[in-house]
Amino acid sequence: MTATTLPAARASGFAQKAPGATSEIIFRWACASAATLLLATLSGVVISLAIGGWPAFHTFGFQFLTSTTWDPVGEVYGAAGPIAGTLITAFLALLMALPLAMGASIFLVEFAPARLSRPIAMAIELLAGIPSIVYGMWGLFVFAPWFAEHVQMPLMMAATPGSWLETLVQGVPNGANIFTASMILAIMILPYMAAVFRELLLTVPAQVREAGYGLGCTPFEVMKSVTVPYVGQGMIGVIMLGLGRALGETMAVTFIIGNAHNFPKSMFDSGSTIASTIASEFAEASSPEHTAALIALGFVLFVITFIVLAIARILLARSKR
DSSP, X not given: OOTTTHHHHHHTTOSOOOTTHHHHHHHHHHHHHHHHHHHHHHHHHHHHHHHHHHHHHHHHTTHHHHOOOEETTTTEEOOHHHHHHHHHXXXXXXXHHHHHHHHHHHIIIIISOHHHHHHXXXXXXXXXXXXXXXXXXXXXXXXXXXXXXXXXHHHHHHSOTTSHHHHHHOXXXXXXXXXXXXXXXXXXXXXXXXXXXXXXXXXXXXXXXXXXXHTTOOHXXXXXXXXXXXXXXXXXXXXXXXXXXXXXXXXXXXXXXXXXXXXXXXXXXXXXXXXXXXXXXXXXXXXXXXXXXXXXXXXXXXXHHHHHHHHHHHHHHHHHO
């Protein structure tokens, strides 16, 4: 076949298909099907939660989100207590874990010798893989009694009646409260965040650091002005993922938070989270109203997590600009 007749042969269908064309089509359809299946699953979960929780939203209205009354006997449900407990414990855990995670990752990457940084990094990764129920049991049987004896009781006894310290530390001195639950959450998300921060810092090219040191910068100035800004977008994502994990943690918080549905009035007051309320009461929900209220709590938790991830996307977009 000559060069002049080749276009005509292609137009008439005699030309053979390029090698791999069929597999390329199958690959694209498989990827599209996977993405569609994921979106359909997510939509199904949201719709199921909305339908299951609609009786609670319809019965109590906006008061479901603002009331602290949770009375399964009287069939009156308000989610303000668990919502507040979820947000407080998650943000306190993030405030505790973030400085430690960044400090540990910076030490391992910038200052620790290789023979020391590698074992510590492996230990951090092992801590990140420990099941949450193990942290919860350790918190309940070991940390809570120690905290009540050595921290909570001395602070309560040292507080002057009527002072701000008494308001801050009042509560049942058993170690099961909002603050200890936040500390357990911080211990849980700390190794995860530290491990990912370390991997981010390792992606910074060596010549970028050397350029900073060549200009006479100190290690602190290099980290503040060169290394951290270089991986800033990734750090924002890791922080938000850590916050998302703290928001949805269930068993560890259920063990240690005290499971009281009231709005927490002090740092050592008992409380509950959305996840702990669902875990502790779903098996005992005998009435349709109780079940609907728990499903509505699940929908609220989904909305809170979605808002956190949306904020993360907005921050990432701004950092890119």
